[in-house]
Amino acid sequence: MADTAQTTTRTDPTDLPQRSAVRSLLRLWPFARPVRARLFTAAFVAVLASCVSLVIPLVLKWLVDGPVAERDPGGAWLGGAYLLLLGLAEALLFGLRRWLVARPLAGVEAAMREALYRHVQRLPVSFHDRWSSGQLLSRGTTDLQLLRMFLAFPLTFLLVNGVTILVGGVLLLAQRWSLGLVLLAPVLPLMVLCSVFEAKYGRAARRTQDQLGDLTTVVEESVLGIRIIKGFGRHRSQADAFRKLTRALRTSELRKARLLAWIWGCNTTLPELAIGAALVLGTLQVADGALSAGTLVAFLSTALALRWPVESIGFLLAMSNEAATATDRYFEVLDEPAVDAPARAAVAVDAAATDTPAQDATAADAPARAAPAPPGLVFSGVQFRYPDAPPDSPPLLRDITLHIRPGETMALVGATGSGKTTLTALVPRLYDPTAGRISLDGRDLATLGREEVRALVAVAFEEPTLFSATAAENVLMGGEDAQESDFRRALEVAQADGFVDALPEGGATQVGEQGLSLSGGQRQRLALARAVVGRPRFLILDDPLSALDVHTEALVEAALRQVLATTTALVVAHRPSTVLLADRVALLSGGRITAVGTHHALLRDHPEYATLMSGEGEGAR
Numbered sequence: 218m219a220d221t222a223q224t225t226t227r228t229d230p231t232d233l234p235q236r237s238a239v240r241s242l243l244r245l246w247p248f249a250r251p252v253r254a255r256l257f258t259a260a261f262v263a264v265l266a267s268c269v270s271l272v273i274p275l276v277l278k279w280l281v282d283g284p285v286a287e288r289d290p291g292g293a294w295l296g297g298a299y300l301l302l303l304g305l306a307e308a309l310l311f312g313l314r315r316w317l318v319a320r321p322l323a324g325v326e327a328a329m330r331e332a333l334y335r336h337v338q339r340l341p342v343s344f345h346d347r348w349s350s351g352q353l354l355s356r357g358t359t360d361l362q363l364l365r366m367f368l369a370f371p372l373t374f375l376l377v378n379g380v381t382i383l384v385g386g387v388l389l390l391a392q393r394w395s396l397g398l399v400l401l402a403p404v405l406p407l408m409v410l411c412s413v414f415e416a417k418y419g420r421a422a423r424r425t426q427d428q429l430g431d432l433t434t435v436v437e438e439s440v441l442g443i444r445i446i447k448g449f450g451r452h453r454s455q456a457d458a459f460r461k462l463t464r465a466l467r468t469s470e471l472r473k474a475r476l477l478a479w480i481w482g483c484n485t486t487l488p489e490l491a492i493g494a495a496l497v498l499g500t501l502q503v504a505d506g507a508l509s510a511g512t513l514v515a516f517l518s519t520a521l522a523l524r525w526p527v528e529s530i531g532f533l534l535a536m537s538n539e540a541a542t543a544t545d546r547y548f549e550v551l552d553e554p555a556v557d558a559p560a561r562a563a564v565a566v567d568a569a570a571t572d573t574p575a576q577d578a579t580a581a582d583a584p585a586r587a588a589p590a591p592p593g594l595v596f597s598g599v600q601f602r603y604p605d606a607p608p609d610s611p612p613l614l615r616d617i618t619l620h621i622r623p624g625e626t627m628a629l630v631g632a633t634g635s636g637k638t639t640l641t642a643l644v645p646r647l648y649d650p651t652a653g654r655i656s657l658d659g660r661d662l663a664t665l666g667r668e669e670v671r672a673l674v675a676v677a678f679e680e681p682t683l684f685s686a687t688a689a690e691n692v693l694m695g696g697e698d699a700q701e702s703d704f705r706r707a708l709e710v711a712q713a714d715g716f717v718d719a720l721p722e723g724g725a726t727q728v729g730e731q732g733l734s735l736s737g738g739q740r741q742r743l744a745l746a747r748a749v750v751g752r753p754r755f756l757i758l759d760d761p762l763s764a765l766d767v768h769t770e771a772l773v774e775a776a777l778r779q780v781l782a783t784t785t786a787l788v789v790a791h792r793p794s795t796v797l798l799a800d801r802v803a804l805l806s807g808g809r810i811t812a813v814g815t816h817h818a819l820l821r822d823h824p825e826y827a828t829l830m831s832g833e834g835e836g837a838r
């Protein structure tokens with residue numbers, strides 16, 4: 218996880234490339250496009266409402282210079298009625314705007330969340346190795362909420378305020394240009410201050426949102442690892458880690474608040490000073506008889522009507538910046554290439570990027586490409602290095618050449634950390650080899666799409682992962698078209714039928730988050746049932762019986778033997794009992810397959826294998 222800090226927890230936003238908030242926000246267009254008609258109508262309605270508010274000072278001018286000056290009560294009532302109607306119209310228009318955007322924007326948020334979730338499912342495992350779950354969670358929740366709020370509020374109001382300030386400025390200049398110039402004097406300095414604010418706030422927002430992601434990771438790990446935390450009494454250290462992050466987040470939030478207070482202060486003070494100066498000048502002009510009282514009232518009412526649009530600009534810019542940061546964070550995930558497509562071209566590129574001289578990789582590949590691969594599961598000159606491994610380290614797997622014939626079961630044996638799990642992970646294309654080729658019944662794995670691979674290959678890992686669903690749903694995940702009879706057969710193979718039937722609602726019983734309401738052995742048996750339910754052509758089992766007691770292991774092995782007889786299987790084995798399920802055994806050592814043969818032949822001829830099987834090698838772990 219060393220890279221996580223670099224890739225996903227960018228707590229130093231100065232490392233980030235300079236970005237334009239507008240360019241970032243424009244990337245939202247494809248999602249906002251379907252509701253563009255509503256968005257534009259809502260913006261138009263809001264502009265209209267704002268312009269209505271600017272008519273109010275003009276009615277006031279008419280009222281003061283007309284009915285009030287002429288002491289005409291009928292006119293004054295009429296003026297009052299006009300003002301009431303205008304106020305009502307403004308309120309109704311703003312209400313209409315809100316109604317227009319609320320529902321479609323909830324839809325935009327849902328569509329973006331769905332797109333993110335779908336994409337995350339399709340991303341390679343190497344992506345998930347690098348990214349912490351908290352960073353993904355915060356992008357799918359808080360960041361998307363920020364985006365919905367931006368589309369609902371700041372996006373419209375930046376436009377509305379801009380138009381209001383423009384129209385108001387023209388009205389001010391038209392009413393009394395000299396006073397208008399006094400009022401508009403702060404516009405330029407405010408624009409400069411706002412652009413400085415925007416740059417600073419953008420960095421602060423990025424830092425905060427990344428820290429929120431880190432915090433989510435800690436909370437999630439604490440919840441999932443609550444048994445370990447309690448078991449080892451790690452409450453205090455966990456709480457310390459949490460407190461450290463919350464303090465860092467608090468510091469960043471305070472910085473944002475300080476910046477906001479600063480721009481809010483400037484946006485309030487400078488216009489207030491200008492209004493004060495205009496009031497003094499205007500009063501002097503009224504006293505000199507150069508200006509009517511009605512014009513001064515209208516002028517000042519217009520100026521006051523412009524106060525909120527000017528003051529709120531800092532706040533709207535802050536929200537827009539947070540939305541731009543949220544957009545960047547969202548697209549950082551969405552821009553990652555998925556692995557649906559066949560990877561043959563990628564393999565060629567990756568091979569060139571490895572430490573192995575290009576001609577070596579090509580040499581290893583060449584025969585495999587020239588001759589069609591035989592049926593079964595074939596590894597030809599396969600090389601693999603984890604993407605985040607140090608660049609000067611040798612590949613974890615080198616020149617793996619192995620042929621598992623159709624219907625054959627091959628056990629894979631090797632010391633801890635020798636790369637057995639990694640080798641098996643290449644078959645369902647959780648990772649792609651950095652060189653060489655794997656073929657399934659003569660078809661190059663790298664030319665198969667994800668769906669095709671899933672249809673051919675099933676896996677059960679040493680660490681069984683279950684989902685918060687029913688026992689049956691967990692098992693049936695292994696075969697889309699599986700029937701009730703397949704389900705029963707899979708349970709029998711995994712010796713899971715007894716305990717599943719004894720659950721309160723049988724197969725329909727919820728197994729709890731990650732299946733934690735079941736024992737380790739029960740989870741492992743359900744995972745095994747999931748692997749065999751779809752009658753896969755190729756079966757990959759990574760030490761699937763490790764959590765079972767000796768008696769259950771013997772029963773599962775007996776049933777598994779029948780399944781293995783009809784499929785081509787690669788089984789990672791640590792114990793002789795599992796090895797005996799296999800027709801032949803491959804010994805993985807130093808990143809290579811150093812021996813292939815029957816269990817007894819290897820025991821006789823290979824001291825390393827004999828040591829591993831005797832359990833002495835395990836002591837070296």
Ligand SMILES: Nc1ncnc2c1ncn2[C@@H]1O[C@H](COP(=O)(O)OP(=O)(O)OP(=O)(O)O)[C@@H](O)[C@H]1O
Nearest residue numbers: 346603605606613632633634635636637638639640
């Ligand atoms: N996602 C990863 N990124 C980088 N290195 C990894 C990753 N997963 C495993 N490794 C490294 O690859 C090596 C082989 O790991 P692997 O899990 O394949 O071994 P194994 O033979 O299955 O071990 P065991 O028998 O203990 O299960 C280890 O040194 C491990 O640290």
